[in-house]
Amino acid sequence: xxxxxxxxxxxxxxxxxxxxxxxxxxxxxxxxxxxxxxxxxxxxxxxxxxxxxxxxxxxxxxxxxxxxxxxxxxxxxxxxxxxxxxxxxxxxxxxxxxxxxxxxxxxxxxxxxxxxxxxxxxxxxxxxxxxxxxxxxxxxxxxxxxxxxxxxxxxxxxxxxxxxxxxxxxxxxxxxxxxxxxxxxxxxxxxxxxxxxxxxxxxxxxxxxxxxxxxxxxxxxxxxxxxxxxxxxxxxxxxxxxxxxxxxxxxxxxxxxxxxxxxxxxxxxxxxxxxxxxxxxxxxxxxxxx
Amino acid sequence: xxxxxxxxxxxxxxxxxxxxxxxxxxxxxxxxxxxxxxxxxxxxxxxxxxxxxxxxxxxxxxxxxxxxxxxxxxxxxxxxxxxxxxxxxxxxxxxxxxxxxxxxxxxxxxxxxxxxxxxxxxx
Numbered sequence: 001x002x003x004x005x006x007x008x009x010x011x012x013x014x015x016x017x018x019x020x021x022x023x024x025x026x027x028x029x030x031x032x033x034x035x036x037x038x039x040x041x042x043x044x045x046x047x048x049x050x051x052x053x054x055x056x057x058x059x060x061x062x063x064x065x066x067x068x069x070x071x072x073x074x075x076x077x078x079x080x081x082x083x084x085x086x087x088x089x090x091x092x093x094x095x096x097x098x099x100x101x102x103x104x105x106x107x108x109x110x111x112x113x114x115x116x117x118x119x120x121x122x123x124x125x126x127x128x129x130x131x132x133x134x135x136x137x138x139x140x141x142x143x144x145x146x147x148x149x150x151x152x153x154x155x156x157x158x159x160x161x162x163x164x165x166x167x168x169x170x171x172x173x174x175x176x177x178x179x180x181x182x183x184x185x186x187x188x189x190x191x192x193x194x195x196x197x198x199x200x201x202x203x204x205x206x207x208x209x210x211x212x213x214x215x216x217x218x219x220x221x222x223x224x225x226x227x228x229x230x231x232x233x234x235x236x237x238x239x240x241x242x243x244x245x246x247x248x249x250x251x252x253x254x255x256x257x258x259x260x261x262x263x264x265x266x267x268x269x270x271x272x273x274x275x276x277x278x279x280x281x282x283x284x285x286x287x288x289x290x
Numbered sequence: 291x292x293x294x295x296x297x298x299x300x301x302x303x304x305x306x307x308x309x310x311x312x313x314x315x316x317x318x319x320x321x322x323x324x325x326x327x328x329x330x331x332x333x334x335x336x337x338x339x340x341x342x343x344x345x346x347x348x349x350x351x352x353x354x355x356x357x358x359x360x361x362x363x364x365x366x367x368x369x370x371x372x373x374x375x376x377x378x379x380x381x382x383x384x385x386x387x388x389x390x391x392x393x394x395x396x397x398x399x400x401x402x403x404x405x406x407x408x409x410x411x412x413x
């Protein structure tokens with residue numbers, strides 16, 4: 001089971017969209033994929049559950065999500081149960097993995113949504129150090145459940161939270177989408193420096209950086225501005241890369257800026273013009289992680 | 291005889307004048323073709339050297355006034371032809387047709403952005 005965290009401390013770089021498109025592609029290629037919305041802003045959960053036209057829940061998901069919360073099977077409930085175990089209030093991490101916890105989008109695509117309570121509860125209730133092993137314990141349970149995914153994608157919040165701390169401490173690779181602008185590109189260095197100083201010890205994750213929202217036109221190729229930013233980001237990645245934390249910048253696997261990306265997330269949606277780019281991105285990522 | 295000499299001198303003067311015009315035209319054409327050669331002449335530096343030069347500027351840039359001056363001097367010392375090749379070789383988002391001052395400002399801006407992204411310790 002390969003575990004990937006998609007993160008950048010700069011919001012709006014396309015973490016959620018890329019997480020979803022990669023997961024969808026890999027699941028369509030015959031692998032079982034679990035996507036976890038670990039961001040309390042719930043972008044992925046909202047995008048997947050709400051019908052854009054009607055504003056209602058997508059058929060089937062609404063009832064399931066209600067049941068998910070009522071049966072105390074949310075990510076926050078799991079974190080709470082682990083915290084009780086980690087702080088000695090419970091003997092075991094007592095949280096069973098069932099269909100109330102994981103939603104089946106399709107045969108190969110599984111989903112754990114987020115909850116808004118995660119936003120505040122996590123800050124107030126959990127000590128990052130005590131719940132550091134949460135993700136590893138949860139993934140262990142999922143691995144031995146009926147679901148047994150080949151890949152797990154975490155859509156992380158754009159900040160260090162107790163949950164993201166646990167995810168980053170237990171994933172095999174960290175995907176970092178960036179954009180051709182100074183804020184997003186600078187975010188990479190700030191984040192990596194933060195990871196090096198805050199997340200220890202490392203299970204040696206491989207950090208994979210790539211350009212999203214690249215300025216591109218089929219007749220002229222990548223815009224010069226995008227190329228310049230890619231060059232700066234590559235330099236930053238090379239300078240920050242070390243034996244302890246290997247960083248690879250995928251200079252050939254960029255995702256172009258297109259208006260249709262807005263329609264990328266909805267049950268069943270996958271703009272065709274993105275397929276070659278997501279395919280290429282996944283091929284590059286696979287070469288590193290497999 | 292005297293008339294013949296006068297006519298001869300007149301004809302020689304005409305020939306001389308014609309030769310002068312031909313020489314002027316020749317010189318003019320020659321200058322034009324030389325200028326043409328200058329425009330088409332490739333820059334002295336290769337693409338790799340131009341890329342190395344950009345790297346060197348990035349390494350030397352530390353955000354100080356001296357660094358800004360270094361960029362101004364770099365741009366001032368290069369021909370427009372060279373700067374066009376430099377911008378093209380490094381895919382810099384700078385309008386090569388602009389004045390040298392604007393090109394220098396463009397380079398300074400990129401170096402500042404690059405320093406922020408890469409965390410250039412010099413800055």
